[in-house]
Amino acid sequence: MGKLDGRVAIVTGGAQGIGRAIVDKLADEGATVVIGDLAAEKAEAAAAAVGGLAVATDIAEPDQCADLVATTVDRFGRLDVLVNNAAIVPFTAWDDIDFVEWRRLMRVNLDGTFLMCKAGSDAMRSTEYGRIVNIVSNSILAGTPNMAHYEATKGGVMALTRAMATELGGYGITVNSVAPGLTKNEHTDQTPHANAYDFVVSLQALPRQGVSEDIAPAVAFLASEEAGWITGQMLVSDAGMVRY
Numbered sequence: 001m002g003k004l005d006g007r008v009a010i011v012t013g014g015a016q017g018i019g020r021a022i023v024d025k026l027a028d029e030g031a032t033v034v035i036g037d038l039a040a041e042k043a044e045a046a047a048a049a050v051g052g053l054a055v056a057t058d059i060a061e062p063d064q065c066a067d068l069v070a071t072t073v074d075r076f077g078r079l080d081v082l083v084n085n086a087a088i089v090p091f092t093a094w095d096d097i098d099f100v101e102w103r104r105l106m107r108v109n110l111d112g113t114f115l116m117c118k119a120g121s122d123a124m125r126s127t128e129y130g131r132i133v134n135i136v137s138n139s140i141l142a143g144t145p146n147m148a149h150y151e152a153t154k155g156g157v158m159a160l161t162r163a164m165a166t167e168l169g170g171y172g173i174t175v176n177s178v179a180p181g182l183t184k185n186e187h188t189d190q191t192p193h194a195n196a197y198d199f200v201v202s203l204q205a206l207p208r209q210g211v212s213e214d215i216a217p218a219v220a221f222l223a224s225e226e227a228g229w230i231t232g233q234m235l236v237s238d239a240g241m242v243r244y
């Protein structure tokens, strides 16, 4: 008995990192999971491991978002859960953020999340049930360095989450966000973020390094039916680095 038995979920960016852990957790709780990801091969492997489906998707393309949702509904009958996890997680000093780089982040992290929310909520409205969980970041509260453009996109997603909760509540759809802190994974290991692991741990109440599996339970909870009285909220899952 899982808390998502019989539910159909889409996880964007589910091929690796936090997204992969979310895919595994939702499947473990009984959901059928569809992964939308640019990394087609890794997405296939992640989907195969849980008996799910991978759909090669660039969330910045409106047609591809519509296709991801349509394929899910065609194949599995409906859409209950949408986890918007796909994002670019940069490490870029302020002086190196030019307008091209700014737009690249906006296009994927903010436009892409908007497009998936549009397509996903349209499908959910037809059943008058839905759970949307948007992955943001504790950096929007902390002013973390080297990610000003990223923080602008994630702050936008947090505000979008609050507004969508109002617009969609009448259709039985809840919209919440989860804000992880710095999390060790195959992406952050290979970037200058890895140099910040120890510093971030020193700021946390719980003194160990966070991994992707630490984030997934908060997402599964907000994606479950029993979280139905919670909407428009941000749940910070960061070992207590930021108290919000």
Ligand code: 4PL
Binding pocket: 089, 136, 137, 138, 139, 142, 144, 180, 181, 182, 183, 193, 196, 200
């Ligand atoms: C505190 O979301 O929240 C590094 C990299 N440090 O992506 C993040 C902190 C990173 C963060 C993040």
